[in-house]
Amino acid sequence: MYWARKSFTLLLTLAFVLLLTFFAFRIIPGNPASAILGMEASQEQISELEQKLGIEGPLHLQFFRWAGGVIQLDFGHSIRFSEPVLSLIASRLPVTLSLAAMSLAITLLVALPLGIAAARARGRFADLFISLTSQLGLAIPSFWMGIVLILVFGLTLKWFTVSTFVPWSENAWLALKSLTLPAIALAVPQIAIVVRYLRTTMLEQMNEDYVRTAKSKGLSNANVYYKHVLRNALIPVVTVVGINFGEILAGSLVIEGVFTLPGMGRLLMTAIGNRDYPLVQGMVLLIAFTVIIINFVVDLSYRWLDPKIRLK
Amino acid sequence: MPLLTDWVKKAIEPEPSSQQRNCRLPEAGERDEDELLAVRNLSVNVKSSSRPVIEGIDLTVGRGEIVGIVGESGCGKSVLSLSIMGLLPSALKLGGGELRLNGQSLHQASQRQIRSMRGKHMSMIFQDPMTSLNPTLTIGEQLTESLRLHLKLGGREARERAVLWLRRTGLPRPEAILSSYPHQLSGGMRQRVMIAIALCCEPELLIADEPTTALDVTIQAQILDVLFRIREEEQTSILFISHDLGVIAELCDRVAVMYAGQIVEQGTVEELFESPQHPYTIGLMKSIPKPEKKGMRLYAIPGTVPSLHDRGEGCRFQSRCAHAAAICLDAMPALEHRGGSHAVRCFLASGERREMDV
Ligand SMILES: Nc1ncnc2c1ncn2[C@@H]1O[C@H](COP(=O)(O)OP(=O)(O)OP(=O)(O)O)[C@@H](O)[C@H]1O
Numbered sequence A: 001m002y003w004a005r006k007s008f009t010l011l012l013t014l015a016f017v018l019l020l021t022f023f024a025f026r027i028i029p030g031n032p033a034s035a036i037l038g039m040e041a042s043q044e045q046i047s048e049l050e051q052k053l054g055i056e057g058p059l060h061l062q063f064f065r066w067a068g069g070v071i072q073l074d075f076g077h078s079i080r081f082s083e084p085v086l087s088l089i090a091s092r093l094p095v096t097l098s099l100a101a102m103s104l105a106i107t108l109l110v111a112l113p114l115g116i117a118a119a120r121a122r123g124r125f126a127d128l129f130i131s132l133t134s135q136l137g138l139a140i141p142s143f144w145m146g147i148v149l150i151l152v153f154g155l156t157l158k159w160f161t162v163s164t165f166v167p168w169s170e171n172a173w174l175a176l177k178s179l180t181l182p183a184i185a186l187a188v189p190q191i192a193i194v195v196r197y198l199r200t201t202m203l204e205q206m207n208e209d210y211v212r213t214a215k216s217k218g219l220s221n222a223n224v225y226y227k228h229v230l231r232n233a234l235i236p237v238v239t240v241v242g243i244n245f246g247e248i249l250a251g252s253l254v255i256e257g258v259f260t261l262p263g264m265g266r267l268l269m270t271a272i273g274n275r276d277y278p279l280v281q282g283m284v285l286l287i288a289f290t291v292i293i294i295n296f297v298v299d300l301s302y303r304w305l306d307p308k309i310r311l312k
Numbered sequence B: 001m002p003l004l005t006d007w008v009k010k011a012i013e014p015e016p017s018s019q020q021r022n023c024r025l026p027e028a029g030e031r032d033e034d035e036l037l038a039v040r041n042l043s044v045n046v047k048s049s050s051r052p053v054i055e056g057i058d059l060t061v062g063r064g065e066i067v068g069i070v071g072e073s074g075c076g077k078s079v080l081s082l083s084i085m086g087l088l089p090s091a092l093k094l095g096g097g098e099l100r101l102n103g104q105s106l107h108q109a110s111q112r113q114i115r116s117m118r119g120k121h122m123s124m125i126f127q128d129p130m131t132s133l134n135p136t137l138t139i140g141e142q143l144t145e146s147l148r149l150h151l152k153l154g155g156r157e158a159r160e161r162a163v164l165w166l167r168r169t170g171l172p173r174p175e176a177i178l179s180s181y182p183h184q185l186s187g188g189m190r191q192r193v194m195i196a197i198a199l200c201c202e203p204e205l206l207i208a209d210e211p212t213t214a215l216d217v218t219i220q221a222q223i224l225d226v227l228f229r230i231r232e233e234e235q236t237s238i239l240f241i242s243h244d245l246g247v248i249a250e251l252c253d254r255v256a257v258m259y260a261g262q263i264v265e266q267g268t269v270e271e272l273f274e275s276p277q278h279p280y281t282i283g284l285m286k287s288i289p290k291p292e293k294k295g296m297r298l299y300a301i302p303g304t305v306p307s308l309h310d311r312g313e314g315c316r317f318q319s320r321c322a323h324a325a326a327i328c329l330d331a332m333p334a335l336e337h338r339g340g341s342h343a344v345r346c347f348l349a350s351g352e353r354r355e356m357d358v
């Protein structure tokens, strides 16, 4: 029942995204054929090229042609690169996804201990320090953070080489190294959000009766916090992290520009600039699909954390 | 090492029977062999204003003894029990006085020392079983963690013991309950689990803070039955907090009546129920519904408990007392002995008030 309902919503959302990606971008004025041929092209030349690119005729027929292809995993050919959309995306996706995954990992690794520490030190120096710093982290835009990181760790200290991305398949260690700085830049505001949120939910949970029961057994403070309180406090935090993953993904499109990483971000910019309809549509669809999958994973971890939902 | 000698004595000597039980109020500073918990002149204050929530509390619980505490809502019963457990909410703190368990001071003990006693030597059952268990952990996890901590049992031993204890509380299919979560159990079942958690390490003192108030009447009787059956077998001392005078009369050896943060009368159950002396106690007894008075309106003590801020210099009950005189407004009566273990905090029952009355 759960799976049936879940798959149905998944399909429905995908169909909606499909529609939106196609029509939203077509509303914007501009034409790829005239973009390619330049100002002097005649009307005949333009319609000839349109026919070749498969963007002629009524819009709804174009849509059905495209959607029919998508269902068979055929996303069409890129206009700008004259290459299949799918292979273009496949070459760029690993960079963006590993960047997003890395910054999520950094976010959790740093934010969870800090949030717990702030809650435990409530009102004392450590709490004030963490809260103040996270306020600052929230105010700094990622791209600016990226530039500062490049200046300090790349150009001055020379700990990281900037602007040379090594693919995972070539050298995993160097790939990891070239993604570290942008991942940190992306993670900083996320860390700030999660720390503040976790601190609040931990403090809320600490007033609950079951905490008093746990203490009445003689458990150590660490045990009470990490075993009893954290698990309950994480339930709402997971939702926030899930919603923010979309944000991380969007952020990585931007930060790729700052660090000149060959990811989806730069490909998307080029595609939009050239009115490369098939490529833009394919990429937006894929990004939406990723976000939907992430939400699904969030839902699963939610069920794992909260037995009330799991056992319903 | 008074604690160690206590343990040795306890191990060699047989438990005193209830007839031999010493029922008088020990004087301050006195150390009684049979004494398990001693509360001496204890007060608990609000941190921000230093206003006392409870004050001048004197209470002793002997080994194997059941002591009841009654009093209206808000008189400080839970605050008293939490202060014994060292679990006061952060807005409150211990004031003056003394707290001893097994002769060891709880007042001066470090957090670590108190922690090692919680669950092992003293434990507590709370008022609301619906919220007192962690919703995200299985019953088994919540029950075995104290067994593993205090009795150093391994995983399998702890599980076996947990099953044993769940069975003792009368829960059907204890193995299945071990792997279920609190929301899958009813209130009565959860309170049985709480009893198992509180008693599984065989503490000497159990504090039961209105363990049945949140349950419906038929379940209440079952829970009390379980609690007192196990305590017969284990000889656990109980500090039993309740609104229900009937239950107190039936189950307890001694009773303390609390009013607005103070003990106003205490004694054995016989002393208190046969000759109540404080007007508040008399009022409480009158308000118990009786079958022969069927159809008549229930008696209720007029007025309400004064709030923390409205407590004056004089007797706390004075504003609701039919016998209040001038002195009751000006001075606070002391808790004075009235023969046996009976003690009363009232001028009416003492010489001063009698003289003024004529
Ligand atoms: N966290 C707190 N902060 C400030 N005051 C408190 C706090 N907890 C309790 N008090 C004060 O202590 C008084 C006694 O509360 P307590 O919970 O001990 O009453 P009780 O006798 O257990 O009542 P009930 O029968 O309703 O459980 C309250 O009236 C309140 O003024």
Ligand SMILES: [Mg+2]
Pocket (backbone or CB within 6 Å): B077, B078, B079, B127, B209, B210
């Ligand atoms: Mg209470």
